[in-house]
Amino acid sequence: MVSLVAIGLLGLVICFLLIFLGMPVYVAFTGVGFVGLWMVRGLKAALGSLGSIPYSTACNYTWSVIPLFVWMGYIVFYSNIAEEFFGGVRRWIGHARGGLAYAAVVGNAIFGACCGNPIASAVTFASMCLQEMRRYGYKDRLTLGAVASAGLLAALIPPSMPFIIYGALTETSIGKLFIAGVVPGLVLTALYVITVYIWCLKDPQVGPPGSRATWGERLRAGAGMWTIVIVMLVIIGGIFAGVFTPTEAGAAGAAIVLLISLIRRKLGWINFKKSLVETGLNTGMVGMLLVGTMLFNTFLVATGLSKVISKVVVGISQGNTIIFMFISVIILLFMGMFLDAIPILLLTIPILHPAAVSLGIDPLHYSIVVNITLLLGTLTPPFGIVVYAVQNSVKDVGLVEVFKGTYPFIIAGLLLQVLVILFPALSTWLPSLMAGK
Amino acid sequence: MTEENPSVQMNEKQPQSKGGGFGRCIRGSFLGIHYFSGLFVILMTFITVIHALGRYLFNRPVPGLVEMCTFMLVPIIFLAAPYTELKKGHTAIPLVLDRLPRKVRTASEILMYILYFFLMVFTTWQSLIRAKFIQKAGYVSSVLSIPHYPFIYVVVVGWLLLAVAVLFRLGEYIKSIKEW
Numbered sequence: 222m223v224s225l226v227a228i229g230l231l232g233l234v235i236c237f238l239l240i241f242l243g244m245p246v247y248v249a250f251t252g253v254g255f256v257g258l259w260m261v262r263g264l265k266a267a268l269g270s271l272g273s274i275p276y277s278t279a280c281n282y283t284w285s286v287i288p289l290f291v292w293m294g295y296i297v298f299y300s301n302i303a304e305e306f307f308g309g310v311r312r313w314i315g316h317a318r319g320g321l322a323y324a325a326v327v328g329n330a331i332f333g334a335c336c337g338n339p340i341a342s343a344v345t346f347a348s349m350c351l352q353e354m355r356r357y358g359y360k361d362r363l364t365l366g367a368v369a370s371a372g373l374l375a376a377l378i379p380p381s382m383p384f385i386i387y388g389a390l391t392e393t394s395i396g397k398l399f400i401a402g403v404v405p406g407l408v409l410t411a412l413y414v415i416t417v418y419i420w421c422l423k424d425p426q427v428g429p430p431g432s433r434a435t436w437g438e439r440l441r442a443g444a445g446m447w448t449i450v451i452v453m454l455v456i457i458g459g460i461f462a463g464v465f466t467p468t469e470a471g472a473a474g475a476a477i478v479l480l481i482s483l484i485r486r487k488l489g490w491i492n493f494k495k496s497l498v499e500t501g502l503n504t505g506m507v508g509m510l511l512v513g514t515m516l517f518n519t520f521l522v523a524t525g526l527s528k529v530i531s532k533v534v535v536g537i538s539q540g541n542t543i544i545f546m547f548i549s550v551i552i553l554l555f556m557g558m559f560l561d562a563i564p565i566l567l568l569t570i571p572i573l574h575p576a577a578v579s580l581g582i583d584p585l586h587y588s589i590v591v592n593i594t595l596l597l598g599t600l601t602p603p604f605g606i607v608v609y610a611v612q613n614s615v616k617d618v619g620l621v622e623v624f625k626g627t628y629p630f631i632i633a634g635l636l637l638q639v640l641v642i643l644f645p646a647l648s649t650w651l652p653s654l655m656a657g658k
Numbered sequence: 659m660t661e662e663n664p665s666v667q668m669n670e671k672q673p674q675s676k677g678g679g680f681g682r683c684i685r686g687s688f689l690g691i692h693y694f695s696g697l698f699v700i701l702m703t704f705i706t707v708i709h710a711l712g713r714y715l716f717n718r719p720v721p722g723l724v725e726m727c728t729f730m731l732v733p734i735i736f737l738a739a740p741y742t743e744l745k746k747g748h749t750a751i752p753l754v755l756d757r758l759p760r761k762v763r764t765a766s767e768i769l770m771y772i773l774y775f776f777l778m779v780f781t782t783w784q785s786l787i788r789a790k791f792i793q794k795a796g797y798v799s800s801v802l803s804i805p806h807y808p809f810i811y812v813v814v815v816g817w818l819l820l821a822v823a824v825l826f827r828l829g830e831y832i833k834s835i836k837e838w
Binding site: 239240241243244246247252255268269271272275276279280281289464465473475476479494497498500508509510512561564604 | 703732767780787
């Protein structure tokens with residue numbers, strides 16, 4: 222008689238095999254989840270789950286944040302607001318050595334307030350920055366390394382897709398998670414700036430100084446930057462002050478960006494339609510992933526494998542919270558080498574989060590540790606999904622060159638990870654000041 | 659901005675129909691349905707803004723907003739998923755697949771898509787049974803008494819369209835065998 226845990230393990234192996242053979246991730250989760258449930262609970266229960274889980278998963282108010290923030294991000298993308306913003310930042314700090322790389326990092330951090338997706342953010346800046354930075358003699362390795370890595374800031378600074386999913390899965394307040402990401406996001410921005418500075422100090426040819434803009438040019442450019450600043454105030458300020466729920470902040474952000482883009486004639490009919498199509502593609506993809514993972518997780522819970530894995534991880538850490546978090550980081554970084562962040566989140570959080578909470582770790586603290594790790598995983602080979610996306614958007618730079626460009630920034634990210642693990646206040650202090658907490 | 663999902667690029671070697679009459683018809687219809695799902699995103703945005711403004715300015719929030727948004731998620735997800743499949747937008751990580759010889763790769767893809775198709779048919783069937791059950795039971799939402807069953811039928815339609823999209827892509831793979 223095969224034990225239930227063995228069936229769970231077998232299901233996990235088959236699922237990964239199907240994924241690596243090219244089956245869409247949600248299909249592998251749905252299919253293996255269904256067959257697994259059939260084996261564990263019988264055909265009737267499995268069929269019942271197949272019929273009921275998709276609807277019950279989709280019909281969850283928490284997910285309503287997703288399409289709203291995704292749409293807002295695409296309106297910003299198609300209105301070229303990010304380009305205007307980068308132009309503004311460039312005029313203010315582009316004249317320093319490595320200044321355009323600083324502008325890309327800082328621009329990404331602030332653009333993160335409009336876009337919760339590291340891929341979208343990195344791709345937006347890659348296509349925008351590369352030619353400009355080449356014109357000033359920047360090496361592609363620095364440009365694309367900085368841009369790809371800075372994409373992570375979009376997912377740390379609210380709104381953030383991983384935080385939405387994390388919050389929904391663990392019933393942690395998404396608003397608090399958003400605010401918890403602000404300080405680590407700012408620290409990471411500072412670490413990236415320091416990384417660029419050190420890199421340029423060691424190799425001055427990698428990022429030569431750009432032309433100095435006049436004060437008139439700077440002030441004029443500043444006028445084009447206010448759209449993103451308003452959105453940032455509405456979303457971060459609104460959630461922090463307790464004025465908006467995350468869903469309301471998403472809707473308000475999308476409406477404001479749409480209104481400003483229309484008034485300033487920045488968004489034509491074709492681009493408006495494109496923003497809707499892309500929003501649908503993204504929401505359809507994430508939604509089906511949620512459905513598939515729910516079914517697969519039901520199977521894993523039924524086999525008891527989730528509990529076993531959780532017990533093993535807690536056992537290895539011997540109840541020490543810091544060791545537990547470092548083990549989590551190692552597991553998630555390893556998975557991040559082969560899988561995208563969202564499937565890992567959906568697969569591991571129902572297992573790791575309860576264990577973390579049982580050890581007395583603050584859910585906000587743990588969520589930041591998990592998300593930083595997953596985001597770093599999007600930069601690491603062989604499947605650094607953000608690096609693939611950036612390389613694909615510029616075409617004429619090799620994948621290896623982009624990967625090499627991200628290494629110094631990955632070290633900065635790991636440094637942030639250590640800081641966040643050792644100093645929980647980095648992630649818990651700001652949410653503790655929130656109104657109506 | 660199809661760069662959004664790098665799986666799309668990683669699968670670039672996969673066949674893509676140049677679009678005969680039938681292909682164009684399918685893509686056009688699915689795009690239309692995709693836009694229809696987008697209308698719910700717009701509706702959700704504005705109804706939520708009206709709710710927030712109503713609450714702060716007139717002390718009159720939109721009643722049952724949570725229910726409305728929850729129900730709107732169903733078409734947003736399930737009517738967008740079929741076109742996402744046609745655009746190869748669902749996350750796929752063909753790390754092993756890309757390293758296989760072309761013939762083995764295509765054979766593997768065809769096998770995967772046959773399994774995918776049957777799973778979609780099966781899920782459609784089960785969702786239909788569930789929808790009939792919910793319709794018969796007469797479940798409604800608690801604030802606005804919106805019946806659940808029309809939305810479960812949307813799920814059924816979504817799965818069915820996904821099955822059609824998968825069949826369409828399977829056809830493309832099979833056609834690509836001729837190029838061997």
